[in-house]
Amino acid sequence: MKKRRWLLFVGVMALVVVLLAPVYAAPRVKLTVWGRDLPDEQADHAYIRALINNFKAKNPDIEVDYIALGDPGLMDKTKVAMANNKVLPDIFQTWGGSTMGGYADAGRLLDMTKELKSIPCSSAAQQAMTWKGKIYGVAPFFAIAGVFYNEGIFKKYNLSIPTTIDQLEEIAETLKSKGIQPFACGAKDKWPVLALFMYLTDRSGGVQVFNNAADRKSRFDNPEFIKAAQKYQEWVKKGYFGDKPLSETYSDAQQLMATGKAAMQISGSWLCAQYANKEFTDQTIGFFAFPEMKGGKGKITDVMGMPDIAFAVTRTAANKRAAVVRFLKYAMSVEVCQAEPGRICSVPGVKARNPLTEKASNVFTQAKEIQFWWDQNLPPMVTTPLLDAMQNIFLPNADLKKAFTTYESLVEEVMGPVKK
Amino acid sequence: MDYDILLGKPAKDKSRKKQMREIIFFKIFFLLPAVLFLAVFMYYPIKETFQLSMMRASGLGESVFIGFENYVRLFTNEEFQSGLINVFRWAFWSVVIQIPLSFFIAFSLVAYRNKMTNGLRAVYYLASVLPSAIVAMLGRFMFAPNFGIIASISRKFNWIWLDKVDFLGDPRIAFWSVFFVATWAYIGFYIVYIMANIEQIPVDIREAAELDGANRWQYAIHIVLPIISYPLRIIAVLCVVGSLKLFDLPYLLTGGGPGHATKTLGIILYQQGFVNWQYGKAAAVGVVIFLLSLIFTVAQFSWQRKEGDIG
Numbered sequence: 001m002k003k004r005r006w007l008l009f010v011g012v013m014a015l016v017v018v019l020l021a022p023v024y025a026a027p028r029v030k031l032t033v034w035g036r037d038l039p040d041e042q043a044d045h046a047y048i049r050a051l052i053n054n055f056k057a058k059n060p061d062i063e064v065d066y067i068a069l070g071d072p073g074l075m076d077k078t079k080v081a082m083a084n085n086k087v088l089p090d091i092f093q094t095w096g097g098s099t100m101g102g103y104a105d106a107g108r109l110l111d112m113t114k115e116l117k118s119i120p121c122s123s124a125a126q127q128a129m130t131w132k133g134k135i136y137g138v139a140p141f142f143a144i145a146g147v148f149y150n151e152g153i154f155k156k157y158n159l160s161i162p163t164t165i166d167q168l169e170e171i172a173e174t175l176k177s178k179g180i181q182p183f184a185c186g187a188k189d190k191w192p193v194l195a196l197f198m199y200l201t202d203r204s205g206g207v208q209v210f211n212n213a214a215d216r217k218s219r220f221d222n223p224e225f226i227k228a229a230q231k232y233q234e235w236v237k238k239g240y241f242g243d244k245p246l247s248e249t250y251s252d253a254q255q256l257m258a259t260g261k262a263a264m265q266i267s268g269s270w271l272c273a274q275y276a277n278k279e280f281t282d283q284t285i286g287f288f289a290f291p292e293m294k295g296g297k298g299k300i301t302d303v304m305g306m307p308d309i310a311f312a313v314t315r316t317a318a319n320k321r322a323a324v325v326r327f328l329k330y331a332m333s334v335e336v337c338q339a340e341p342g343r344i345c346s347v348p349g350v351k352a353r354n355p356l357t358e359k360a361s362n363v364f365t366q367a368k369e370i371q372f373w374w375d376q377n378l379p380p381m382v383t384t385p386l387l388d389a390m391q392n393i394f395l396p397n398a399d400l401k402k403a404f405t406t407y408e409s410l411v412e413e414v415m416g417p418v419k420k
Numbered sequence: 421m422d423y424d425i426l427l428g429k430p431a432k433d434k435s436r437k438k439q440m441r442e443i444i445f446f447k448i449f450f451l452l453p454a455v456l457f458l459a460v461f462m463y464y465p466i467k468e469t470f471q472l473s474m475m476r477a478s479g480l481g482e483s484v485f486i487g488f489e490n491y492v493r494l495f496t497n498e499e500f501q502s503g504l505i506n507v508f509r510w511a512f513w514s515v516v517i518q519i520p521l522s523f524f525i526a527f528s529l530v531a532y533r534n535k536m537t538n539g540l541r542a543v544y545y546l547a548s549v550l551p552s553a554i555v556a557m558l559g560r561f562m563f564a565p566n567f568g569i570i571a572s573i574s575r576k577f578n579w580i581w582l583d584k585v586d587f588l589g590d591p592r593i594a595f596w597s598v599f600f601v602a603t604w605a606y607i608g609f610y611i612v613y614i615m616a617n618i619e620q621i622p623v624d625i626r627e628a629a630e631l632d633g634a635n636r637w638q639y640a641i642h643i644v645l646p647i648i649s650y651p652l653r654i655i656a657v658l659c660v661v662g663s664l665k666l667f668d669l670p671y672l673l674t675g676g677g678p679g680h681a682t683k684t685l686g687i688i689l690y691q692q693g694f695v696n697w698q699y700g701k702a703a704a705v706g707v708v709i710f711l712l713s714l715i716f717t718v719a720q721f722s723w724q725r726k727e728g729d730i731g
Contacts, residue, residue, distance in 0.1 A: 076694050079479065079694065079697065080479075080694075082479070082480060083479025083480060083699075102478075102697075103480065105480070106480035106481050108480070187589075188588065188589065188674070188675065188677065188678075189675070190675065190677070242565070243586070244565035244586040244589045245589065246586065246588070246589030246590070246677065247563070247564065247586050247588040247589035248565060248566075248589070249560075249564075252564065252565070252566065252567065255566070255567060256566065380695070380696060380697045381478065381696045381697050381698055382696075383695075383696075384691055385696070388499070391677055392679060394589075394678065395591065395678060395679055398679070406498065413493070
């Protein structure tokens with residue numbers, strides 16, 4: 001009887017220990033991560049899938065709560081959360097630049113300079129995640145703007161990669177005469193218009209044209225911007241963007257490239273994975289740097305770029321620094337970055353997985369000047385109005401000078417007048 | 421004998437004062453949830469929006485009181501002016517086109533009732549139950565260049581004139597393309613609402629009209645229209661207020677472009693607040709929408725009150 005009681009006592013104690021064990025075990029650190037893409041089977045989600053799933057498997061002491069918010073859900077929710085300043089994620093996906101800088105200025109981000117400075121990556125990627133001398137995150141992938149072109153069509157009509165804008169115009173004329181739309185753009189969505197405008201401005205006046213305007217040393221309606229806009233409008237009027245450019249969305253533009261109805265597209269290298277995917281297109285797509293302008297100040301090695309996938313850390317992660325650093329270091333590891341099928345990686349030692357990404361990577365590595373994508377470089381209050389002003393280029397009768405002067409007055413309201 | 425209206429039977433020995441107290445207590449008791457709900461989710465946000473509209477606020481950092489500066493900047497801004505004109509245009513054409521069209525279809529379905537009537541009613545109503553995103557997607561599928569239905573048909577039949585029309589990209593046409601899709605999406609509800617009202621008209625009125633020799637359309641114009649004028653005015657108010665708040669279809673179909681051709685106050689509010697981080701200006705747009713909606717609704721109902729339609 002006594003033995004039985006003893007056994008019962010031991011059994012009960014064992015049960016209590018088993019039940020209480022998780023309570024008294026070392027607490028798991030929980031990281032809340034807000035991202036754009038779902039970690040699902042979609043080809044261009046391969047990196048995020050590998051990052052989240054593998055990190056969880058390899059770090060059982062860290063609980064990762066990854067929330068995919070989509071586009072523009074990620075940007076909208078982040079803005080509202082940052083303004084509210086109560087419920088913030090520990091880490092969030094960002095495109096760096098002034099938007100991230102605005103959060104940093106408002107004290108929402110955590111200075112991670114000490115921990116992240118030594119992580120190997122391209123200087124452009126590190127620069128993009130730096131604001132006023134402090135590093136707030138990492139950018140495992142970097143996107144540059146360049147010209148995607150249909151190699152088959154170029155070969156068929158004996159066209160070669162242009163080195164000057166005059167040659168590019170000749171190619172556009174030839175393509176038009178063959179019934180092929182020279183450029184796909186997606187002007188309906190506004191932002192795709194910017195890539196070509198940035199290059200036309202740079203190739204004519206150099207990187208200083210935009211830098212000076214952004215630093216309020218010159219106006220946004222100065223002659224260099226107007227000249228670039230007029231050249232752009234001239235191309236629109238010549239029909240280089242088809243006869244209904246303002247009805248064309250960015251996804252329409254991709255379809256035009258995928259079906260060989262358009263021969264070139266000036267856009268970001270994030271498209272490499274899609275254009276290299278044989279299930280998406282049977283065309284062979286190549287990539288080259290935007291050509292120089294005869295007599296212009298900009299060089300072919302001036303490249304427009306911004307982070308493609310990047311993560312920044314918020315103030316709520318102040319007590320979880322060790323876990324955050326482990327996550328970000330893993331995000332920048334060769335092992336996980338190799339899962340990405342098409343983006344340009346900023347981590348040394350990660351090889352491009354297709355010839356198209358390799359071509360874009362070459363343009364990136366040969367770049368001597370990387371200018372941050374304008375709409376990520378200006379304060380958010382003036383970025384959409386810039387894109388609105390851009391869309392005027394596609395209206396044949398639009399007064400471009402007036403559009404840019406209107407934009408300048410808004411910039412003055414937000415960023416102040418030009419310093420004399 | 422006194423009557424207890426709460427218990428629904430003659431009052432026993434309660435004093436009149438006590439009864440009144442009970443009535444007041446129950447009135448408050450039943451009204452309180454609704455009042456609280458309105459106060460928390462409506463009146464308080466309205467008050468906050470008014471306050472915010474007087475601030476320069478980016479959401480990050482301190483907000484600065486600037487008085488009516490946001491309103492001054494808005495009313496001198498070309499984009500806002502276009503938005504204002506567009507919503508008034510939209511309201512006007514909604515009342516002029518959508519309501520008569522809805523009445524025409526609703527009356528035809530009732531007057532020429534046959535086996536297909538219920539099916540047709542469902543077909544017309546279908547667009548109203550579809551989410552705006554789907555309606556916009558269908559609209560884009562119809563108007564898209566290169567891959568759209570109209571583009572494909574015009575190429576198939578070699579209708580070059582139709583192929584050349586840029587439905588969503590030409591500033592002169594984009595407004596009407598969006599309005600066309602919206603008409604298809606919205607009239608389903610109006611048709612069902614008007615049909616329900618027409619069907620409530622007593623049969624003997626129609627028979628009397630028939631005996632007097634009125635044909636179907638004379639009956640529609642001289643008898644049905646006056647009888648259902650009140651529900652039609654309700655629809656007109658919905659049209660006008662809905663136009664002032666308009667956001668989803670123009671935003672999804674054209675993003676407010678090309679230029680400012682389809683920009684509405686709702687789109688400007690969204691862009692100022694969630695894209696440009698100008699929460700003060702966004703609140704000012706919200707206040708303008710609120711005041712315009714209030715003015716139109718009050719004007720509409722006081723006009724009806726004058727005509728004796730409502731108490």
